[in-house]
Amino acid sequence: MSAPTGRVTPISGFPEYLPADRIVEQRFLDVIRETFELHGFSSIETRSIEPVERLSAQGEDADKEIYGVSRLGGSPDDWSPASGRDDARWGLHFDLTVPFARYVVENAGRLSFPFRRYQIQKAWRGERPQEGRYREFTQADIDVVDAGSLAQHFEAEMPLVVADVFSRFPVGEFVIQVNNRKIPEGFYLAIGLTDVVGTLRIVDKLDKVGPENVASMLEEAGASSEQAAACLALAGIRSADLGFVSAVRDLGVSHPVLDEGLDALSAVMSTAMEYAPGRVVADLRIARGLDYYTGTVYETALVGYESWGAVCSGGRYDALASDGRTTYPGVGISIGVSRILGLLLGQDLVRASRSSPAAVLVAVTSEESRARSVAVAGALRSRGIPCEVAPRADKFGKQIRYAERRGIPYVWFPGASRETDSDEIKDIRSGDQVAADATTWECPPEDLHPTVDRVG
Structure with a gap:
């Protein structure tokens, strides 16, 4: 057809x-x-x-x-x-x-x-x-x-x-x-x-x-x-x-x-x-x-x-x-x-507070390391945290802008700590970035799902 x-x-x-x-x-x-x-x-x-x-x-x-x-x-x-x-x-x-x-x-x-x-x-x-x-x-x-x-x-x-x-x-x-x-x-x-x-x-x-x-x-x-x-x-x-x-x-x-x-x-x-x-x-x-x-x-x-x-x-x-x-x-x-x-x-x-159900965008450092990002997303989803893996391994600034356009509040960076190779997560609204573990990190309840609010 x-x-x-x-x-x-x-x-x-x-x-x-x-x-x-x-x-x-x-x-x-x-x-x-x-x-x-x-x-x-x-x-x-x-x-x-x-x-x-x-x-x-x-x-x-x-x-x-x-x-x-x-x-x-x-x-x-x-x-x-x-x-x-x-x-x-x-x-x-x-x-x-x-x-x-x-x-x-x-x-x-x-x-x-x-x-x-x-x-x-x-x-x-x-x-x-x-x-x-x-x-x-x-x-x-x-x-x-x-x-x-x-x-x-x-x-x-x-x-x-x-x-x-x-x-x-x-x-x-x-x-x-x-x-x-x-x-x-x-x-x-x-x-x-x-x-x-x-x-x-x-x-x-x-x-x-x-x-x-x-x-x-x-x-x-x-x-x-x-x-x-x-x-x-x-x-x-x-x-x-x-x-x-x-x-x-x-x-x-x-x-x-x-x-x-x-x-x-x-x-x-x-x-x-x-x-x-x-x-x-x-x-x-x-x-x-x-x-x-x-x-x-x-x-x-x-x-x-x-x-x-x-x-x-x-x-x-x-x-x-x-x-x-x-x-x-x-x-x-x-x-x-x-x-x-x-x-x-x-x-x-x-x-709606955002156009995507995802609370977290998991960044991709390189296409060769995409499997690590997918694993992070799997761990977050298993705990009820909606997330999306970045579509391309662009520069992190571009991946952050991708999240901003969709209203996704957090971006997860696998292996962001050079000293320990541990992960970090960034609240792109405040700019705060902290170390995080996908098996224990808690998403704030108000950010877990999109909200619907009265305007004005």
Whole structure:
């Protein structure tokens, strides 16, 4: 096979990181995975493709975002359902919740419920690439699913996990916004709006188009001006404590479903106020656009960068997974890893301390003595110290500059002591150089691995 020639044209919406930025991504994923496991979630991975009809059933715009999968040797006719071909019905998953629901149904007999799962994978959406939105991106999800019924206390657990993740990684200040879809559902029904899903979808556009446009859209959909005003009044309620309950009651609307939603959201907020004070707020404009959410919903924003949109979202779903006999309700939340990194890296808000994982560059005195340098590197690696052997036996000044360009803090010189033929190691930041033995030298803990730090 011949290599491609000519200019390489990048494909937009498919982020690829340089080594230093990749270190930032890996550290973020490490924090996410470690935190998920601290909370008792088990890792799974699902296939990349699902039947198109299952993917397209999850919202009015879902089919527009699905990337179809077919063989290059196929023909357009193969995409017709009448073709009977399996690959005519496959699409790349656009989130991890839909494939997870299928996974639960297929493996229910081998899972222990309630099942606590985490999943860190790529997903794909056929939307116009822009800042923070990509065609290929990484998500990190947690879910708790049970058979038949799901205890409400799991809905309060999700924001606590997210608060732990974001507190351990330098994302800056953040706020987790929560609502319960039964609150707007009961409210809309009480004021005479029967198209609950349609109304939710319009109100969900509030941040994008503003209240005046939302009111106009509601009236175009059949709401009166009074009903539209009431919807906006509900969406305007926000509190960091239980004050949202009295604010809703003050609107003079009552309905059993509304009462259920207020009770459920109060339970979530009470837990958050105790275990993650100041991190969670009740925000009644949060709706989430996907149809399968039925209870508590979540959106997380980075303070000062709210225009970036939600970087973490999710909610409760009661009917997404079912085998016809048993329904598996669940609640989950998804961290938009690529979306967050698009902001942090794009705005230069965080940086890795170096672009190489190596803490030590082992210098090479001559090509004839390279074996000695390789032996030093082996001894250091056996003790968990990442290192690299210099690629060429250049003058030591050039080898030091090689380490500097990669941010490697130490250079090891085999046989540097002419009197004893012993080794020496140099901290190239301070210039200090001391005798060292590869079997006993300890790398300072802060230098052992690259760190990720907030800029400014």
